[in-house]
Amino acid sequence: MTVNPVHLPVMPVEALANLLGDDKAGLFVDATLGLGGHSELILQASSQTRVIGLDRDAEAIALATTRLAQFGERFAAVHCDYRQIKTILEQRKIESVTGILADLGVSSFQFDTPERGFSFRFDAESPLDMRMDRSQQTTAANLVNELSESELADVIYEFGEERAARRIARLIVAERGKAPIKTTTQLANLVVRAVHQKGHWRIHPATKTFQALRIAVNRELDDLDQFVADAIDVLKPGGRLAIITFHSLEDRIIKQAFRFQSGHCVCPPSQPVCQCGTAKRVTVLTRKAISPTAEEIAVNPRARSAKLRACQKL
Numbered sequence: 169m170t171v172n173p174v175h176l177p178v179m180p181v182e183a184l185a186n187l188l189g190d191d192k193a194g195l196f197v198d199a200t201l202g203l204g205g206h207s208e209l210i211l212q213a214s215s216q217t218r219v220i221g222l223d224r225d226a227e228a229i230a231l232a233t234t235r236l237a238q239f240g241e242r243f244a245a246v247h248c249d250y251r252q253i254k255t256i257l258e259q260r261k262i263e264s265v266t267g268i269l270a271d272l273g274v275s276s277f278q279f280d281t282p283e284r285g286f287s288f289r290f291d292a293e294s295p296l297d298m299r300m301d302r303s304q305q306t307t308a309a310n311l312v313n314e315l316s317e318s319e320l321a322d323v324i325y326e327f328g329e330e331r332a333a334r335r336i337a338r339l340i341v342a343e344r345g346k347a348p349i350k351t352t353t354q355l356a357n358l359v360v361r362a363v364h365q366k367g368h369w370r371i372h373p374a375t376k377t378f379q380a381l382r383i384a385v386n387r388e389l390d391d392l393d394q395f396v397a398d399a400i401d402v403l404k405p406g407g408r409l410a411i412i413t414f415h416s417l418e419d420r421i422i423k424q425a426f427r428f429q430s431g432h433c434v435c436p437p438s439q440p441v442c443q444c445g446t447a448k449r450v451t452v453l454t455r456k457a458i459s460p461t462a463e464e465i466a467v468n469p470r471a472r473s474a475k476l477r478a479c480q481k482l
């Protein structure tokens with residue numbers, strides 16, 4: 169299968185409006201460079217903008233670097249995890265930036281490349297991989313074949329919000345006892361059997377299990393709130409942070425992190441005295457998360473679950 173390395177940037181107009189504000193000239197960090205769609209828009213917004221793009225996928229870095237070569241020294245790419253944002257900027261002796269964008273999750277390029285093992289919709293035998301950073305050791309196959317039944321069930325339930333998690337974990341453990349589960353097709357068929365779903369489904373029964381494993385392999389939710397705190401630390405006053413999420417687990421963390429950073433107590437209701445240590449460092453620009461328009465979803469169905477939230481440093 170040939171791979172067409174295309175990824176339409178999600179909510180391009182809304183993301184740019186919330187990220188740039190009036191300050192179109194400046195240094196921006198694209199924390200999830202991908203194929204560079206959003207970075208290109210930022211660089212086109214003014215001849216004065218510069219972008220540092222981060223990604224933990226070396227292939228994405230290479231493709232985006234070629235795409236954005238036309239912008240010369242206004243663009244630089246760094247192969248790293250965005251959770252290292254402070255160290256990366258320190259190494260470059262950059263004290264603060266004008267804006268930071270994070271468009272979380274996988275790119276269409278990753279999803280559409282069968283060898284990367286993110287999707288079960290290919291006929292080919294795709295390996296159960298799902299690593300965004302292919303230099304990382306743990307793959308989805310490692311988790312599926314090595315976690316205990318209860319650990320697997322917890323991952324599938326927690327990160328996939330899959331009600332049939334226990335049944336799926338039980339069947340995985342029974343099947344891997346006969347032979348290791350190595351391909352996306354094997355796992356997808358097994359999930360279909362576990363949930364006893366036949367025929368025409370609206371969403372493939374394995375969707376939630378695959379989402380769960382992807383999140384676990386890439387530790388996608390780990391330290392997301394710390395990333396928000398670090399990003400705000402390196403913003404200049406008036407600088408903006410815009411984050412696009414693709415599922416409720418991520419969005420909940422970002423919403424809560426923005427509440428905390430804007431001075432709202434996030435202690436559980438059962439706690440009589442506030443101990444969360446909130447302090448007002450930002451103004452939230454999006455009282456409600458922004459969703460893509462129906463027109464955008466018609467052109468780019470993968471945008472349908474996207475939510476954009478933005479805040480501005482005081």
Ligand SMILES: C[S@@+](CC[C@H](N)C(=O)[O-])C[C@H]1O[C@@H](n2cnc3c(N)ncnc32)[C@H](O)[C@@H]1O
Pocket residue numbers: 175176177178199200201202203204205206207222223224225228248249250251271272273274275276300
């Ligand atoms: C949705 S895509 C971004 C697409 C990009 N905005 C564009 O328009 O082409 C998300 C990208 O973030 C990267 N990514 C996900 N988690 C990351 C992390 N913790 N650190 C760095 N990059 C990450 C993925 O490898 C992927 O390339």
